[in-house]
Amino acid sequence: TSNGKPNAGTARRVVNIDKISDHKFKVKIEFYNNAAMFRAYGDMYPVTITEKTFTLVEPDKMTWRSNIKMADYKNLNVVSYTNKSENGTTEICE
Numbered sequence: 001t002s003n004g005k006p007n008a009g010t011a012r013r014v015v016n017i018d019k020i021s022d023h024k025f026k027v028k029i030e031f032y033n034n035a036a037m038f039r040a041y042g043d044m045y046p047v048t049i050t051e052k053t054f055t056l057v058e059p060d061k062m063t064w065r066s067n068i069k070m071a072d073y074k075n076l077n078v079v080s081y082t083n084k085s086e087n088g089t090t091e092i093c094e
């Protein structure tokens with residue numbers, strides 16, 4: 001930043017972790033990119049938003065669900081997103 005204002009071509013990431021319950025939490029990551037190709041987004045709208053929810057289902061196993069919203073590269077003149085969802089299971093190891 002320059003005097004508190006973002007410079008052109010800079011990027012930043014905002015991460016929030018929310019506890020939903022004793023067995024569940026959510027990680028939300030917003031990625032901002034002030035590059036010229038994303039001028040419609042500027043520093044106000046994230047280029048990518050990733051929300052990943054983790055749930056402990058067994059003492060050594062978690063399930064996760066991910067929703068990813070990405071800038072629509074077919075039309076970068078307006079703020080619009082494409083969506084992608086994924087889910088899976090992961091084991092917790094020492």
